[in-house]
Amino acid sequence: MRESKLMFLQYLTGLLILIFGTFHFLLLSYLAPTTNKVLYLYLGNTHQLIGGTLYYSTVKEIYTTLLWGAMFEAFLTVLVYHAFNGFRVILSEQFQGPRAEKIITYTMLVIALIIFIYGSRTIVVLLTGGG
């Protein structure tokens, strides 16, 4: 594949990581559609409900919906691509030559696949009631 395609995907996954990351950190605690709220904003003697839920059972309930599972799988995919293509770029600048490039590319591909499979397994186990 041409370097321009790989780097376009690199930038795209960077952007998606930002979007998924925002979802991951904010939505669950702040915007998740649940009445079981536990986050408050304290204002002197009073406090104001700002939403979200952090009860373990509620967290697990939300995480084990198909929509969240699909989002985590997509998040994992873009993270793995962005990280290991990034490592490939950094390493190929340090070690040049066709042989070194081949070793770097395939090593990154294998490690990325292992992490992707292990991460996917975790998501699937959680979705199917384990974890």
Add this chain to the structure above:
Amino acid sequence: METILKGFGEVVKTVTFRVRRYDPEKDKSPSYKEYKVPVQKGMTVLDGILYIKENLDHSLSARYSCRMGICGSCGMIINGRERLACQTQILELNKDLIKVDPMGNYALIKDLVPDLEKLFKNHRAVKPYIIREEEKADAEYLQKPEQREKFAMFTECILCGLCVSACPTNGADELYLGPQALAQAFRYIADNRDLGFNERLNVLDSKHGVWRCHFSGSCSDVCPKGVDPALAIQYLKGLLTANVFVKHQQEGAAKGEPRKSVLETL
């Protein structure tokens, strides 16, 4: 008696030049040698080096030619920054110690003389000329002033190689094309007379091409002619990304009237 250079003002002060010396035939490793140079008003670092060569140490080697910032031969690292020695006024540096090193990221021939083969090889690799199918240039390809404006800045490159010396990617990646070659690639791709985008694509869109630029901007910072290679590289990244979805089309300027001989014009 102290030699005073003709054509300059009065001696203002004495400055120490700490020059990196290396003769691959004699020395195991580079070392620094210091010289005391009386500085007259108007003297450049190149004048200081020539003063040393003529009066203090004939064995010092440096490359230079025009002495007026046009040929791009006297690029070196002066007080830690890439500069043309002929354009650097000693008094403007405002230092009593001037450290002079050869340009980095190149092999060294001797003392302050780098081997610029890498620079020229990368320059040739991007085919720095108008590419057209016609062999016979019997008329001019037409270009409007506003069409030239799109790449005019990049025609100012004098191939001094300072940008490559300053580029951190060139320091790590020996095969990286470098800012000079990439800026020239953009200069020709952006030229409305050119039709060579696809011929340059394999080199530009390679593992050591456009995408290895991390936009540190050192190249643009040190360019003595005000060229902005980092900008050209960002333009190229945009072109190559767009080319993934829609193949880049070059217009290929039309030819003007056939050339006439002097006799025909009479």
